[in-house]
Amino acid sequence: MIPPKFDYHAPKSVAEAVALLEQLGSEAKLLAGGHSLLPMMKLRFAQPEHLIDLNRIPELRGICLDGDTVVIGAMTVENELIASEVLRERVPLLGEAARLIADPQVRNRGTIGGDIAHGDPGNDHPALSLVCDAQFVLQGPNGRRTVDAHGFFLGTYMTQLEESEVMVAIRIPSFATHSGWAYEKLKRKTGDWATAGCAVVLRRSGDVVSHIRIGLTNVAPTALRAEAAEQALLGQPFTDENIARAVAAAIAITDPADDLRGDPEYKTAMAGVMVKRALNTAWARSA
């Protein structure tokens, strides 16, 4: 558990960080909370020659409103999401789900941007971003660009974030009225990744579902948005039959890995259980 030698850089601005990335190339890694990268370095699975620490860049922290959109600095830590009044009022799913991530100590260090940009299907924010219709603000040598969460996750540890880009902020539209939300995460213990997880945001119009997003955690090489499952309920009444169709559609797109949490059969079944529970909770809250 001793990493090999590396050089440490602590830029004070995003521009400085981007310049370092350009200069150091693929031998550099960005350090956010460090709870994925540092263990990998200690195990010598990752051996970057340069670490660029983003922790001393004030502009990357904090939560504010831009009109109806909540803007979360990429280096905002999980416990700040939990404590945020703005999020509780505007995007209550996020703080609630953050409580299910890791443990209090890790949540003091782990950041939303690191969780997303790492591209690990076991991380929770990718699926949460998908159901919240989040957008990511990325800054590179050519300036800033904004990309949708949907389509951002390309494969395990692979995202649309370019090698010379830094994730700056996460933009999430405020939930509309009559929204319901839930994050169901089956895990073995505090600090574990999900055996299977499901995030849901929906809106109720009378007896029908008028908007719905379903996201899945850790049951495929990337976080998944279960679009066919969404279609099973969109514009439909929230009946047992439609729920079952949504669950079946969600299960159909899973491709979980076999590990000590369970075999693919179990994880697939658990994805279904999580989807069903998340849908029920979200619907009950949307009243």
Next chain:
Amino acid sequence: MSAVIQPADEREASLAGIGVSRLRKEDARFIQGKGNYVDDIKLPGMLHMDIVRSPIAHGRIKRINKEAALAIPGVHAVLTADDLKPLKLHWMPTLAGDVAAVLADEKVHFQMQEVAIVIADDRYIAADAAEAVEVEYEELPVVIDPYDALLPDAPVLREDLAGKTSGAHGPREHHNHIFTWDAGDLAAADAAFAAAPIKVEQHMHYPRVHPCPLETCGCVASFDPIRGELTTYITSQAPHVVRTVVSMLSGVPESKVRIVSPDIGGGFGNKVGIYPGYVCAIVASIVLGRPVKWIEDRIENISSTAFARDYHMDGQLAATEDGKILGLKVNVVADHGAFDACADPTKFPAGLFHICSGSYDIAAAHCSVKGVYTNKAPGGVAYRCSFRVTEAVYLIERMVDVLAQRLNIDKAEIRRRNFIRKEQFPYTSAFGFEYDSGDYHPALEKVLDAVDYPALRAEQAARRADPNSPTLMGIGLVSFTEIVGAGPSKMCDILGVGMFDSCEIRIHPTGSAIARMGTITQGQGHQTTYAQIIATELGIPSEVIQVEEGDTSTAPYGLGTYGSRSTPVAGAAIAMAARKIHAKARKIAAHMLEVSESDLDWEVDRFKVRGDDSKFKTMADVAWQAYHQPPAGLEPGLEAVHYYDPPNFTFPFGIYLCVVDIDRATGETKIRRFYALDDCGTRINPMIIEGQIHGGLTEGFAVAMGQQMPFDAQGNLLGNTLMDYFLPTAVETPKWETDYTVTPSPHHPIGAKGVAESPHVGSIPTFNAAVVDAFAHVGVTHLDMPHTAFRVWQALKAHNLAI
């Protein structure tokens, strides 16, 4: 006017002696981060060691190339088995009569086995150098399953034992066989089975688990070449035994070896043995003449240091139709890994497994344990239990439940019918143990009343009748008897040294005291509780009694702390040493009061002249006199040493009950209720007892519900980090309800029996029984642990109970 004499009860309260929930003396330093652990020790000129380990489970070492590692600036040495050979230290004896490789000699036998060491200026250089050592292996077929290991054409694991047809424990019948050990009377058991109308049998695997103390193992070895003295700070539960072994291995006279166990962050049996890392650090320090530190990381600790359990057990019970047990037979295949490194008393290769007749009056019993080599790390230690008692209790409690289900007798009732009755104590079991005392029936009824057992069973019946119930409900009930306090030297020794323990007490002139012990606390609170025993025995406030342990240059020789032996053995030594002081103090007091000894009465903290409360001398008065002007003919000073060789083990017991609700959709098991009644005899510090029980229950919960060491077919350990190896946090840990009865040990000076391991031994079968009970209505008699959500869900699916 005579002085007002403080009432005896007030004086007694001010002593904070036996029975008082005195706050732990240790906590002030621990909660402020002021503990002093091995890794806190930094000596001038200290070097750092890292270990090159095998990536494969079985293979021949073709070549080791040290050049690249030695070329790294700051690297002082790279040592392999070839370098240790001239010192005859490439192999070392184990406590179980086998030998274990210190560094792999021509072959590796398990993944993560120690192959080479590197010594460097700092920990970082050492790690880089370890990575730079090139080792070339020729892979050999791997044996993971102990039954496969015994097949005629199984690969030969221990080529070093070629031609050895007998080992430390009798004949070897196969190249991967270590021993077969029997206890009880097979003919009598066979006769009981032949005559019995009812017979049940059950196969079960008690999985391999790891004690996983919070602090991993390590040492700082410091050899002074000028004085010829070796000091080693080490994470050891048995520093005196370590000193003896180090002296034997190194040739340094025992008087020049000093072993210090400073603060120890939990042991649970993991820190009893001698590990290759210790030996290598000591050798390196002797060779280089500089202090060498070695601290293993978590993966190394879980992968290579002593595991526990891994017993494949077949139990059989013979009984009457109304459930009276007539006979017990047990056959065990014990997976010992690559070397037999169990830490058991020498004569008992399966520890005290033959306590497996449990709390029951069983006339005929026999057990046979077959030890087997596999390509896994060595170990087989007592993980928070007395030697193999956890396996024994698990076996008998499972078997009694199986019998109850077969006969459709309630699981409480079948225990009532078979318990050893109070009037049968002292009771000699079919395996020959003499149970010192017990009173099981009232303890059982107390628990059943406390939880309203009939109401729980009624609720369970209703739940089972509802096919749409989202949960299954299970009730686990266990009645366990422990055997601790190893042990009488006529039965128990380690490397020939009897398993006594010791205490040295010195009363200072001003009436405060110091006690030094042969044991070593790892969280048990010895500094608190030992002082309480002295306080009550000698009338000195526990607050002014210092307790020291762990430094072989100051403490008397003792066998250490494991197997719940501290209170039964060392606690007795304290009382006996105190009584020697007490006897001398009485002589001094008689002299001071100018009466004969027989005219004195002892009351709390003083000797008083019978019939005159105003004429007395306190222990503090006596202490001053002992140094100031002792009576003619009496040695000055006030101190005593006692080496206590217990006449028998002690037999704590308990009744545990657990209620679980199993989520039929996910397989998750919620512990709704856990009620633990313990009887550990005399209770020294009830608060510490409760803490011990909470800790033991939590570890038991971890074992039953999540801990596992799964290996793939190539011998790779699949879960060797705390992400996969289950250590529960406060979030997962259930709420515990504790209760007690008191049945003192008749042979222990203060009647105490030991408690720290009871909750581990007792709770594991209770959790297991509760989960199995949830499936009992569909005919399930047994499910192997751990009851992870995944595994329970598989059982739900298999029995069409999943939703």
